[in-house]
Amino acid sequence: MTSISHTVATALQFAGTQVPWAAVRYSRECTTHRVVRNDLPQTNDTSIDEGAMCEVLLDGHFGYAATADLSAAGLQEAFSRAIKTTRASTARKAHAFAPRQRPAVTGNYRSARARDLDATGLAEIMDCLLAATAAMKGADTLVNRMAHAMLVQTQVDYFISAGAQTSQSFDMVSLNLSATAAQGSESQTRSWSRTGQWGGEVFAREAAVQQARRVAAEALALLAAPNCPSGPMDLVLMPDQMMLQIHESIGHPLELDRILGDERNFAGWSFVEPEDFGRLRYGSELMNISFDPTRAHEFASYAYDDGGNPATKEMLIEGGILKRGLGALESQERSGIPGVANFRAASWNRAPIDRMANINLEPGTASLQDLIGQVEHGILMHTNRSWSIDDYRNKFQFGCEYGQLIENGRLGAVVRNPNYRGITVDFWNRLAGVGREDEAHGTPYCGKGEPNQIIRVGHASPPCLFKGVEVFGGQA
């Protein structure tokens, strides 16, 4: 447990004289960005963000105040602000909650890694990034060669007045390589990333160089490639695009706070109705979707959510049927719908809300070649480039970096600007094949909530085959 335990105990004692229940969520996050562009340092930026959210329950209403002053007096002052605003709000509260929405649990979590980021030197990281951009060098048309490492070390401790404490520490890395090839008015970018709960082992020079060479070669291939054809056709999506497909068209619509209407002024509502749980055929029988915060190295693994609720793997969709929502204990209490432990805050200065964590598509039985072999006329797409979906999470349009035609069961020519569009439930019912080997991807940039929060999410998926999707390319 961290050194602030004593001041937190004093502050909780102070709060306890005024409210029946109180908690403090302390967090410290150190984020470092290292960027090398065209063999030169572009960014070396470290940010240390530390503070605490003081939380009270008053007349059934949870209210919050955040402070970076971690002295006992600072925390007490924050509690006083939280109590004042919560007292003003409680007569108009949206729902009456109870302490059971914050289970009194004690435990620890430490993310999996082979080597702590603390033990990974700047020289080693820069060597890896410089080698990667150098490996992308070649044709004059490769105008932008970029290597970006984001290293994040996070400590989150949650103390509640009932005496329970959880403590969680995370080391996370996102390593991104990209190459832009341009000639005349045409420009194409190809990228690769490795994102998750990792340590210094990610900065393996030779592995990065190998990916960098592939990325540069594929950017050049895209520059010379024709536009993606248009029309309905079969579509094989690789795991680095399945990530986005799962995120936008499964993750967000299943968030119970959206279904309850909290997000209607910002991100939107959901086509999923409360009565759909246990009934709605969301997709084909091949579709099995899990909430899995227990998978080692995936980006959003944890043992407890930010309300102290122990996190376990749960199936959201089984055999294509919707079973469970993405809602934490407050949303479960409001809706009566089964949920998960996903009450998460972006930082010490934001209140937790229902968020995705790791939302995964469970592997099937097909090899990638089996999936391609089923396609007479279609396309395979890699790596998300563009994303947009409506506020009810129905009509989407996604674009990818890299496409390859499939003719008579064989992979063919490279095509650029591959895009596809569809409507969520119709699209998932076109799922006709699921690969047997998955890959975990993730993003640090899932936006939601008022005040706005960006949070880390992970999505593991094998390649998948969809039948008869509307595909199109760029402007000629």
Next chain:
Amino acid sequence: MSAARFSQAVAAQFDQLCHLLFDKLESGEELSANLAAEETLFLRLNNNRVRQNTDVSQCVLSLRYQGGGRTVDHTLTLSRQEAQDRAAALAALARCRSEAALLPPDPFQVAMANHGNSREEFVGQLLAPEPLLHAIVGPAAGCDMVGFYAGGTLIRANRNSKGQSHWFASDNFFFDYSLYDDPKAVKGVYCAAVWSEADWSANLERSKRALALLQRPVQNIRPGAYRTYLAPAALSDLVGMMGWGALSGAAWKQGRSPFKKLAEQELRLSPLLSIDENFGMGLAPRFNELGEVAPERLPLISEGALANLLISSRSAKEYGLQANGASGGESPRALDVAPGTLAAPDVLAALGSGLYLSNLHYLNWSDPVSARVTGMTRYACFWVEGGEIVGPINNLRWDESLYEALGSKLLALGQTAEISPETGTYSHRNPGGIRAPGALIEGFNFTL
């Protein structure tokens, strides 16, 4: 803490820390310090009731260190405990020094300079939580209102070791809300420095009148190309896409700008379209994170031709361009679209038969080389026939190039421009906004 006391306390601490750090610099070292501070009350409402209330006090110090031709940035959250923050700031400087020693030289480093001093303060009068809630919720009784209030003191400041000093402080609030008549809704925003019961009531009444129009029969419009009117908030959304790399000098030089063809005069936009970066609107501070002061008004698009890209001093050095006070990210901070001639009472008649769109949603480039954007319609969007509103539409996906929608297809711009204030609150509350009129466009492409 009162707004004035918070501002004074933050200013005093920033002064002390800057003096401390600048005094510790050695020969050949320079330092720039930025401050982002706020005391903000956030209230989140669902169905006209309080879902969450959060009170945030934070003060973030960002340092840029230059030494030996190397550049290192370090940001830390201040605890507001003097001794602790002094120690943390000195530790940050030490870390910058030790990292710089391990980095290769940065050939595009821009030497720090004294860009002068400025001070802007906008004093407001904000309500305490209890009267505030009463003021918001009371007039909306009986409505399914979902909303978000963010109000308090917002500070941005910069100093550097060459002697420059800038200060921007503003007490203000916005209430961004939606009125629902399940499943249709209307969007509204009320922002000011002083809460006015009359202004809020008038704002809400406008939204209630629009909501009543949504009770007309829903029109199922098939994908296709339609004559379309984008209301000011919708045009702000579309023009806002220019902040995603289109107007960046570095993005152009790196082959990433969707306006490459515009920059190289291969294509142009409509002669009706002129867009400036206009700090005269008072929405955002003129100084950037290096303390460089942008011109009060910088033309970006003039009668359809590119007038200026946004060019940071770093891009200027790397590519031999002229810097114009842009931020490091080269995104606009105060876009201002010049109004046209279409008077508000004439909008529906000018539209004739087509789509009236109040808001757009979830925009993204679908084909950057062609400046093609996709997105959705959202909120109060109607089918219009013979200059009369027939009824609301089911939301449509659209996919359209800016070269066309704001080029050959642009028929007219509205006579009156409206401000869409910045309501983003990622990490902290942000200043800024876009001013735009409405736009009448021929053959806007709807795809799903």
